[in-house]
Amino acid sequence: MKPVSFPSDLNGYAEPFALAPTAGRPGLRLLGAVATAAAAIGVVLPLWPTTPFALLAAWAFARSSPRLEAWLRSHPRFGPAIRAWTERRAIPRKAKLVAAGSLPASWAGLWLGDVPIVGLAAAGAVLLAVGAWILSRPH
Incomplete structure (x- = not known):
């Protein structure tokens, strides 16, 4: 059976997609539910990310x-970030500010945790690259 596909204007993605085979849909629904719950936790906990899980x-x-x-996508809390990403590959300004604060805080936690200098340097390079990428996205 041929998978059902939707025009890109219905889902906001740049390319059309097809639904997963019937056998894989429950797993994807479970992943979506767990990720939605993790995003909801991020609304309450200040350093827990919301947008990536959404x-x-x-x-x-x-x-x-x-x-x-x-x-x-129509949810008042998660919808705007999802639409911004799928339509323009943009990250909301608030998410950028949270990332700009949490990335150095993460590195400071490693430093306070007495991580060896090689680990600090590697983590610092990764966090710096991630931060630069996040800040380079439109908002």
């Missing part, structure tokens, strides 16, 4: 349940 949930729901994807 994007993961949108990706999983887009391939398993158009109804759940539509719910997530």
